[in-house]
Amino acid sequence: MSEGLSRRSLLRGGAITAGAGVVGYVVAASSDATGTKPATAAANGYGSDEGTGTRLAALRDIPAGGGLIVAEAKVVLTRGESDEVGAFSATCTHQGCTVASIEDGLIVCPCHLSRFDLATGAPVAGPAGRPLPPVAVAVRGDDVYTS
Numbered sequence: 504m505s506e507g508l509s510r511r512s513l514l515r516g517g518a519i520t521a522g523a524g525v526v527g528y529v530v531a532a533s534s535d536a537t538g539t540k541p542a543t544a545a546a547n548g549y550g551s552d553e554g555t556g557t558r559l560a561a562l563r564d565i566p567a568g569g570g571l572i573v574a575e576a577k578v579v580l581t582r583g584e585s586d587e588v589g590a591f592s593a594t595c596t597h598q599g600c601t602v603a604s605i606e607d608g609l610i611v612c613p614c615h616l617s618r619f620d621l622a623t624g625a626p627v628a629g630p631a632g633r634p635l636p637p638v639a640v641a642v643r644g645d646d647v648y649t650s
């Protein structure tokens with residue numbers, strides 16, 4: 504009798520061990536326990552894992568010698584005559600309104616009509632006394648990203 508119990512216990516123990524092995528394999532196969540799983544294009548939506556940042560605009564949307572206000576990102580993108588792109592915060596340094604237009608080479612705040620130089624962000628008219636802070640951006644391919 505004790506031999507039967509012992510054999511039954513042995514069989515039950517073997518079944519439990521085999522089941523645990525299968526569960527462990529399934530868990531390991533469905534996760535990346537090493538953390539070395541490569542990023543995929545679908546992970547960031549931009550087709551590449553080079554660099555990071557948020558896409559702000561297409562380069563072609565920034566007029567040469569002009570600028571583009573990306574209000575949702577609170578960034579003013581500027582472009583010289585080449586493809587070199589600069590950027591400033593779109594938050595006015597006077598009282599924090601978002602600048603709203605670019606006129607005659609100047610970035611204009613609608614609240615109290617401060618105007619900032621498009622190339623340097625320096626205030627040139629109105630009550631703002633400090634320049635628009637620069638923002639780091641990067642051109643990758645045909646698009647401009649925060650960097």
Ligand code: FES
Nearest residue numbers: 595597598612615
């Ligand atoms: S907040 Fe921009 S000029 Fe006053």
